Amino acid sequence: MGTRAAAVATAIGLASAAHADNFSIASSLPRAHLWVSAHKEVLMERLEEKTSGEMTFTPFFAGELTGLGRELDALQNGVVDIIDPLVAPYHEGAFPLSEVTQLPTYETDSVMVTRAFQNLMDSDVELVDGKTFYDYEIGDKGIIGWGIGATAAYSISTTGKKLEAPGDFQGVPMRAGSGLQTIVLEKLGATPVTMPASQAYEALSRGTIEGIVLAVVDWKSYSMEQLLKYTIEGVSIGQWESYLAITQDAWNRMSPEEQKIFDETARQVSIDAAQQWEEGVGAVRQVAVDAGSEFVAIDDLSPEMQAHIAKAAEDTWVEWIEKLEAQGHPAKAAAKLYGEYIVAEGGVLPTGISEYLGL
Incomplete structure (x- = not known):
């Protein structure tokens, strides 16, 4: 047990x-x-x-x-x-370790992450x-x-700016809801602005920020279906x-x-x-599409853009782990264990992370 x-x-x-x-x-x-x-x-x-x-x-x-x-x-x-x-x-x-589910992954859904997290909480593996x-x-x-x-997978969305090449991220102010999301946005080249999602509607409306990292299904909670116009799908910027x-x-x-x-x-x-x-994702997505929102699959982006996002995802794992390890927390052991559970559920880790973790 x-x-x-x-x-x-x-x-x-x-x-x-x-x-x-x-x-x-x-x-x-x-x-x-x-x-x-x-x-x-x-x-x-x-x-x-x-x-x-x-x-x-x-x-x-x-x-x-x-x-x-x-x-x-x-x-x-x-x-x-x-x-x-x-x-x-x-x-x-x-x-300190509970943000582990916010690490970027591919091909994960809410149920997979929930089971992986339950297994992590039940695990008798000693971290430190x-x-x-x-x-x-x-x-x-x-x-x-x-x-x-x-939550469902967090996506990168904007009020209209298209993100089609790596340089399109440069300096764009985007809401981050956690320290880990801040790392992701920095690696992409955006300018992260940390705030609760409840404050993001006003910031997006006023142009204080131009984008957000948030689950599409969560838009309904904050009345964003008519506000966000461009979203990249197919890569999870973590799941809370x-x-x-x-x-x-x-x-x-x-x-x-x-x-x-x-x-x-x-x-x-x-x-x-x-x-x-x-x-709930499909219904919220359809409301947004009807309001003129565009959803772009990551596989439909240029190879350069796909590589840019993949590198940012990989670097996010490494920076989050090494930052917490420097503070004395067993982040690498926790990330390795979580990574094992995610892979067992059928999820995919960013390129290079399995080798980095020794999986």
Whole structure:
């Protein structure tokens, strides 16, 4: 049994027999976001049903209780019992390895990345000092965590500028939502501007930025279907994963049977949510096409452009790994393990990365 599964099993074994009551559950994202509508709301509904109403929830949405980057504090300070999603990349320094799913890949989808991330969290492979990935990212924070359904592949989109040759990226201001996306854009030659997606609509509308790295299906959450006019498809500029997290105290309020139901449900809802991410792409894409948006397959770009993007993808893996390694984090071991799981799912790593990681 992997460390992630063992942690849950141990907690179940130590739990009191008392039935759970009502749990507060918060998100910083709006209800339109798929991490809320396809994960959080489904999770609550299924848990109430499976426990015959013994487990109920008081939900908070869109930052009513806590905002992006403050979710872990809210859990640790007892403000809320459960956060779904805890958006790890906005917690600077707290989850250093959790951006691993944002590394560029080819031929991956949401379900593949979700399964790979679950395997990473369950793995008993030691990354450093006897710690697994779960130990390193979650273990000492006073919470129990699960991965949620990974987003669809992040794409490069602009408000109209065509990106047909390597030089077309040069100096173009583009939104990045994380440090890893900043690296990708820098390698491409663009000028990254870091901001939450919720602020990007205004920046795009005003011309403060001309492009964005974001999943197409997520455009609907931020009303961007009519705004973005040019998108490169076929290469994933990473896929975001985040966490469903519950405090240890709230977990211990559940009976052992309820904990088992919670664990099993959390895992299945993540896969189901990932499928919704994939299913939602087509509808949002069609709305954008009807509004005049152009989608260009990477295979239809010039060989020079394909090579430029491939080199940027490869260099992003190396820089992210070496930057975190210099800070003392076992990034290469984590990336190698994640790469193995992605390849096992049928995904493709950028040229040169398998050799670099020793796969």
